[in-house]
Amino acid sequence: MIPVAEARQRLFDLVAPLGSETVPLAEAAGRVLAGDVAATRDQPPFAASSMDGYAVKRAEVERDAMFRVVGESAAGHGFSGRVGPGETVRIFTGAPVPDGADFVVIQEEVARRGEVITLTGDDYRNANIRPRGADFRSGTALPGGRRLAPGDIALLASMNIGTVPVTRRPVLALLATGDELVMPGDTPGPDQIVASNSFGLKAMIEDLGASARMLPIARDTENSLRTAFDLAGDADLLVTIGGASVGDHDLVGRVAVDLGMEQAFYKVAMRPGKPLMAGRLRGTAMIGLPGNPVSAMVCGHVFLAPMIRLMLGLGADLPPLRQARLAAPLGQNGPREHYMRALIEGDAVRAFDNQDSSLLTVLSQANALLIRPPGDAPRDAGETVDYLPI
Amino acid sequence: MIPVAEARQRLFDLVAPLGSETVPLAEAAGRVLAGDVAATRDQPPFAASSMDGYAVKRAEVERDAMFRVVGESAAGHGFSGRVGPGETVRIFTGAPVPDGADFVVIQEEVARRGEVITLTGDDYRNANIRPRGADFRSGTALPGGRRLAPGDIALLASMNIGTVPVTRRPVLALLATGDELVMPGDTPGPDQIVASNSFGLKAMIEDLGASARMLPIARDTENSLRTAFDLAGDADLLVTIGGASVGDHDLVGRVAVDLGMEQAFYKVAMRPGKPLMAGRLRGTAMIGLPGNPVSAMVCGHVFLAPMIRLMLGLGADLPPLRQARLAAPLGQNGPREHYMRALIEGDAVRAFDNQDSSLLTVLSQANALLIRPPGDAPRDAGETVDYLPI
Secondary structure: OEOHHHHHHHHHOOOOOOOEEEEEHHHOOOOEEOOOEEOOOOEOOOOEEOOOEEEEOHHHOOOOOEEEEEEEEEOOEOOOOEOOOOEEEEEOOOOEOOEOOOEEEEHHHEEEEOOEEEEOOOOOOOOOEEOOOOOEOOOOEEOOOOEOOHHHHHHHHHOOOOEEEEEOOOEEEEEEEOOOEEOOOOOOOOOOEEOOHHHHHHHHHHHOOOEEEEOOOEOOOHHHHHHHHHHHOOOOEEEEEOOOOOOOOOOHHHHHHHOOOEEEEEEEOEEOOOEEEEEEEOOEEEEEEOOOHHHHHHHHHHHHHHHHHHHOOOOOOOOOOEEEEEOOOEOOOOOOEEEEEEEEEOOEEEEOOOOOOOOHHHHHHOOEEEEEOOOOOOEOOOOEEEEEEO | OEOHHHHHHHHHOOOOOOOEEEEEHHHOOOOEEOOOEEOOOOEOOOOEEOOOEEEEOHHHOOOOOEEEEEEEEEOOEOOOOEOOOOEEEEEOOOOEOOEOOOEEEEHHHEEEEOOEEEEOOOOOOOOOEEOOOOOEOOOOEEOOOOEOOHHHHHHHHHOOOOEEEEEOOOEEEEEEEOOOEEOOOOOOOOOOEEOOHHHHHHHHHHHOOOEEEEOOOEOOOHHHHHHHHHHHOOOOEEEEEOOOOOOOOOOHHHHHHHOOOEEEEEEEOEEOOOEEEEEEEOOEEEEEEOOOHHHHHHHHHHHHHHHHHHHOOOOOOOOOOEEEEEOOOEOOOOOOEEEEEEEEEOOEEEEOOOOOOOOHHHHHHOOEEEEEOOOOOOEOOOOEEEEEEO
16 A cells, blocks of 8 residues: 555656646636736826825925815826916826825815815825835736636736636546446436436536546446547546456456556555556546545545646645644544545534445535544544645 | 624625526536435445455354355346355445345455355454445435535435526626726726726626626716616626715716615725615616725625625525634724735734735735724734635
């Protein structure tokens, strides 16, 4: 058996960051920025008022000072003249501060009578002006290799970036195998069950920002598997589900090797999900997940998600684990790293009692995988443990 | 000024949970389940082997016992006969346990010679059988009112749910207003800036599971605003950005009232983002956000996101705030609830030094809004504070 981290490292050797494509800004949210993108202008592009008020010369500001209103500067329409001594320009939030002025008196501290204003306030420390380039200068870059959050999209817009270079979405082909499987909505025979792994994994893959192409279920025959492998086509990663252990009916590895795969077969020291197959078939990276429903989903979180992040250009660093206090004690862990379905409530985490790897009901109730290292000693309630949000 | 919670309550009065629609399971991830959905079958639908091995009668299991292999039960193809005394059936993981058998000996603890096996193990406590219905029974329901995570999708598949009732996606119309705005990629005039709020809000809205329809930028004229309001059409919520304060050029409220809106105008005790307009126009709920870039995004998180969750059927409960230790001290807070752009690193949170509400660069670097209650006393490093992940 090999540790989880070593298995992950070997899987990383099968994939590489993908190339980039250009998308309109309105479609860039959630995508990964493929390179540094620099502003083409200063923001604000001019000294701008941060309040509604009157633009004047700072040197003339004092209580009871009077100014003659000579014009107006509104957002989008500046004042084209110059503010002279004793003069002021009516100004609105976001509008350019006119030449000759370097101070904005807020309108609440002004008495206006016709075209004359009188200052009525006592506190004139704040000029209420945002200097040109206060947010960013032309050439300031948003660094690549990040997933674009709503705040990044707003920033890119403000930088006047109309189209954005993003990493191409990885295309994953999902191949569920087994004579026992039917599609949801079909009528299963007496010995059959409904395919669930491919649907759960598709949701996970798309949530990570990749595309999932679901192939028809392959039957437990060499012909059916060969046809399915052909359908995987030019996917970036082929994910087979089931049929990858050592049982007499587990044909997937055998057929893949017949088709030329350099196969690697790992027994990973983890629960659930021990057996894992990986390799490269006709140039396409391939990973074989266990057919057991919960094992497939946990291996998706532990192995597939990091591979997708690597392809997206987010690097091989894993998202940092989170910590929570144990709501209930846990016994000694065995020799395998255990990913326990668990519930985070407040700052406490509780592992479900029944961790049988066939129970999707327990997975559906869980919002975290509590991680126990191999051989971890018994833990008391209140001790801190690591978890992965799911 | 009214508190944030009261403003949110008034906004909730403008919207209601939307109706439902039916989508294929493969498109249901991330959607909100519109009602309880019950399994149409037991899972597993039969007692199933959890290992590769041999099915026998438990009463006959002991070291050195011998059995004659009379058939095979594979996943999808059960054994149609009955296991008699001294008999066994070769069985694979997931396959139905044949009649007459109630125990599976794992293959690693069996010596096989022709059609006869001999038990070689010492520990026979575990029957290696998953009882029928161990995961769920026919009629077991996944409760509605939840956002469907990948694990839920796997569970629904396994329940044989081919199509899923989900809440209709709220449609939000986004209306940016102001003569100073141009679209990203356009060439701004000397007094203009690039519209960023509508792009950032669109990303946020879509991330929450709603649809955002971006309307053309409205100019600061009554005609332009009337046209824009017409374009909002049958949206579930119209979001105007900018033009909602009390400046001479802030026409939005005036035109909306002319068109029949029952207007409410709030000064909310929060930073950033004090002014907020809300009402109902021709039957459509409307909210007016401040035009200041960071204020618009913060109000999106604080007001728009809860309204969307309510429309999606997720209720009026806010997602629980998270807690982290302060990495650096904070001074006395003023009379308004302060949403500070901040960075979570490990279990510590640090507010950015410059909280000027025009700085999108600071918003883009932030991954949290640190929340300070009105009048909050100075805080030392190491004290625990609330935050909202963004």
